[in-house]
Amino acid sequence: MSAAFMHLIQPFSIVLMIFGDVLGIIFGAIPGLSGGLAITLLLPLTFTMSANDAITLLAAIYVGGVSGGFISATLIGIPGTPGSVATVFDAYPMSQKGETVKALGVGIIGSFIGTFLSCLIAMFVTQYVARLALMLGPWEYFSLCICAITLVVTLSNGNMFKGLGGACIGLLLSTVGFAPVDGANRFSFGNINLSSGINMVAMMLGLFAVCQVITNYGKKQQALPDVSNIKVSGFGVSIKEILESMKTIVISFFMGLWIGFLPGMGAALSNVAAYAQAKSSSKHPEKFGTGCVEGIFASEVSNNASIGGAIIPLVALGIPGDGAGALLLSALLLQGIESGPMLLVNQPTLVYVLFIGILLSAVITLLLQFFGMRWFPKLLMIPYHYLFGAVTLICFVGAFAATNTLFNCLLMVILGIFGLLMAYIGVPVSPIILGYVLGGNIETYLRKGYSYSGGTFVEFFTRPASLIFLLIAVFSVLWNLFGSKIKAKRARKVN
């Protein structure tokens, strides 16, 4: 732990963290961009860095990205990221009442509390989770991954079959190239560039960035609202108001932490859930939605608490809790580092660089946001066409830098078209990405489990933990299919 701390207080690391935080905040604040996109764009940059530096930078972007979403939510009523949807409900009305600074102040403090405390908790809990994890074998991991992907699909809105289909597509995409164990060359159609699989950078850049640029262009969505007449000065929130909201803060915090911990769910769910809970348990629910401090706290504390929550399974099990976590995992893979429960044992310094990096980034974000408040409106005045023009170029540079081939740029564009097709038919992108990122591991666990058992699948069902995970997965699918009908039957019986 001390080695990690020593690494992080070096000037270069501090510069990286400030740069990452600023970039993350900017990307998180501008609707249409996100912290995940920033991580994706900078992934190729991390090739030549050491693993510690790469993690420092990307973790800072992650923190900045989740925090930054509240800025545009407050100023223009559009959430910068899905994690700040509920923030709009109270931050925007408060801003419209003229209390912009207060709204921003609450958002900043709430974000800090969420990130800092959840990360502290993660630091202490992870080792126990990792120890538990070491008792698990490939059977349990296979079932856990299947369970995680299934939960992502069944707990989100939208057609479950399309979501699961997307996951299957992701799994198929992950099989391109050389297979684990026996090295069979799959689906590369003789193309040497595909023999090592579909490049992860091309996948991320194509499915997220390029797809977004193309879609926006096709739909003519470009204009960001006018923010030129918003003035920001001073601080705005009093200690008294913070103490009054303490109960909401604490409950929202633990909700965010738990939701972030569960695979498949993160800031996008926790902010809305915490807001709904705060509103329904409040003595003055009618104040919510008109610009009340508690509402903003509920949303921002929980979405940032999900960061710490998501880091636990990421480090202890190698299972990302959300898209940005998957990107952090990709960054580790690109550095040649194996994720999974042995990460804590093999690379303790790296793990603590991540934790302490997040803690320090939270502090830096707090300071940056308080002192930078008056520049926030300017962020949203950057003309769309310059911004996304630059983003497009950076995508190509990133794709080329990943494999030193122009083929990868072409692959990225093709995947962008693929993303467009998926959007058209209504298949969500998260399960595709999860299937793709986890597919290699899932297959390896499946094959290892099968061969360790001597050539049978029985143990996947006889080992208790594995069976439990599989049952949860099956149950969640069945509930999704029949749950509403069962609830309706019960309601009719009551009547």
Add this chain to the structure above:
Amino acid sequence: MKKERLIGIGMMAFGAIMCFLTSQITIPGWASAGDIGSRFFPYFASVGLILCGLGVLLSAKKAAPSEPFMNKEGVKRIALLLLVLIVYIALMSVVGFLIASPILLYVVVTMLAGEKNPKPLPKIIFSVVTTGVIYILFVHVLSIVLPTGMLF
């Protein structure tokens, strides 16, 4: 409803194609006995896809009429932008990054700006400066190679 049914059928068809392609995978001679083989997992995913497609097909309900995803004009715009991007890749292989990129930026910025139609000079300055900044950042600071093309 028809679109949903077609999507379901499409998913099943794609799954079936993947099944066929999976059967064509050549397994190396040193495959071991206690292993399920490299065809199992793609079969697993393909069959899953077929089942999901079936689910989409069977659960297709009459959806409320909503905005079409994209109109014909949008499709034309997208095709044009994609053409620009692909031409850029080809251009990079011939003249290299430093020449192709300012051209790309100028064209893309003009396309994205649409009716706003900014003046040429700011666009030229933006294109050249951005290319320069990125070039210096990636090539000199981070030592990452960028395409040099056939002319250089």
